[in-house]
Amino acid sequence: MTAPRLEIDLDKIHHNASTLVERLGARGIGVTGITKAALGAPEIAATLIAAGVRGLGDSRVENIETMRRAGISAPMTLIRSPMPSQVKRVVAQADISFNTELEVVGRLSFAAQAARRTHGIVLMVELGDLREGIMPGDLESSVLKVLSFPNIALRGIGTNLACRSGVAPDARNMAELSALADRIDAGSGGRLGIVSGGNSANLSWALSGADTGRINDLRLGEAILLGREPLHRRPIDGLHTDAITLIAEAIESKLKPSRPWGEIGQSAFGAVSASAVKPDSGHGMQPGRTVQTIFALGRQDTDPDGLVPPDGIDVLGCSSDHLIVGSSGHPLSVGAEIRFQLNYSALARAMTSPFVARVMKESSAPIRESAATY
Numbered sequence: 510m511t512a513p514r515l516e517i518d519l520d521k522i523h524h525n526a527s528t529l530v531e532r533l534g535a536r537g538i539g540v541t542g543i544t545k546a547a548l549g550a551p552e553i554a555a556t557l558i559a560a561g562v563r564g565l566g567d568s569r570v571e572n573i574e575t576m577r578r579a580g581i582s583a584p585m586t587l588i589r590s591p592m593p594s595q596v597k598r599v600v601a602q603a604d605i606s607f608n609t610e611l612e613v614v615g616r617l618s619f620a621a622q623a624a625r626r627t628h629g630i631v632l633m634v635e636l637g638d639l640r641e642g643i644m645p646g647d648l649e650s651s652v653l654k655v656l657s658f659p660n661i662a663l664r665g666i667g668t669n670l671a672c673r674s675g676v677a678p679d680a681r682n683m684a685e686l687s688a689l690a691d692r693i694d695a696g697s698g699g700r701l702g703i704v705s706g707g708n709s710a711n712l713s714w715a716l717s718g719a720d721t722g723r724i725n726d727l728r729l730g731e732a733i734l735l736g737r738e739p740l741h742r743r744p745i746d747g748l749h750t751d752a753i754t755l756i757a758e759a760i761e762s763k764l765k766p767s768r769p770w771g772e773i774g775q776s777a778f779g780a781v782s783a784s785a786v787k788p789d790s791g792h793g794m795q796p797g798r799t800v801q802t803i804f805a806l807g808r809q810d811t812d813p814d815g816l817v818p819p820d821g822i823d824v825l826g827c828s829s830d831h832l833i834v835g836s837s838g839h840p841l842s843v844g845a846e847i848r849f850q851l852n853y854s855a856l857a858r859a860m861t862s863p864f865v866a867r868v869m870k871e872s873s874a875p876i877r878e879s880a881a882t883y
């Protein structure tokens with residue numbers, strides 16, 4: 510089979526998603542399934558819907574278009590503020606977008622009028638992570654302005670923590686979001702539909718037994734696809750952490766000196782780390798020598814720092830197209846395949862690389878292979 514390839518086990522993704530939908534449902538919280546790390550793959554989107562998510566979200570309108578073209582009709586939210594140059598496409602394909610700039614809402618309003626549609630807005634609030642969001646003190650006036658735009662409907666508010674600065678969702682910042690929702694309801698005489706508390710980093714808070722207040726939505730990507738919570742990257746109890754794996758193929762396997770020779774300058778990707786030139790660390794079949802195997806996988810395909818190799822195998826180095834591994838003296842033959850686990854960064858890049866094929870598996874159905882797009 511072709512390599513490199515991502516093997517995607519849809520049954521495991523279904524299990525992860527339905528488990529989280531059930532656990533959060535018991536706390537009064539629905540799940541928006543986030544497809545951006547999967548590049549909007551329609552098979553994954555359909556799996557999330559079958560597992561009970563209330564809708565789908567993606568940061569890229571291109572991915573939303575991919576899902577719509579594949580016939581996915583679930584409610585769709587653009588979870589990054591729209592680029593002004595894309596408002597027409599956003600209104601055409603997404604039911605809701607996350608917004609922080611009234612200028613953009615105004616343009617969405619024009620596009621929605623032209624398309625004779627109503628576009629939903631979730632206003633994002635800054636609660637400390639310093640990524641997107643309206644400052645809390647400015648939220649109520651922004652709400653009043655959003656309510657005045659034609660063909661625009663205020664659907665709710667939300668916040669995003671952890672992604673930029675690692676700020677943890679906790680009782681204090683979540684209570685602040687609930688209080689803001691209450692205040693907006695009091696000021697507008699309505700009731701906000703969506704109060705979206707955050708991403709996979711919110712899970713420990715949401716499942717801790719804490720008062721979830723007005724929070725009725727979480728947007729989950731990493732927790733579903735990788736089975737881990739992003740604050741400490743710990744596996745989530747009862748979820749699969751190997752639903753998606755990356756397989757690479759060996760193209761060279763040789764006994765070589767464990768240290769480079771010649772004058773050392775920079776490598777293709779900047780300064781060489783000390784570990785790359787450190788003395789033999791035990792991979793050698795004899796002192797000063799090491800069995801090194803090269804896999805046809807590089808920085809153009811994934812984030813090598815986010816790969817977890819099988820036991821007994823260490824990643825020794827990487828360039829654009831070559832991944833060099835040591836295998837504790839066990840030679841790996843040319844043509845051999847190894848399977849890596851991935852972190853979020855390695856997953857997102859592998860999904861985005863045209864050189865990496867995706868293979869969807871279900872235990873109940875035959876393997877479907879979609880070629881690398883290159």
Ligand SMILES: *Cc1c(COP(=O)(O)O)cnc(C)c1O
Pocket residue numbers: 543545568588589669707708709710728729730731732739
């Ligand atoms: C990426 C993203 C998410 C999902 O994050 P995970 O950690 O993958 O769950 C949620 N909300 C926003 C705004 C995002 O950009």
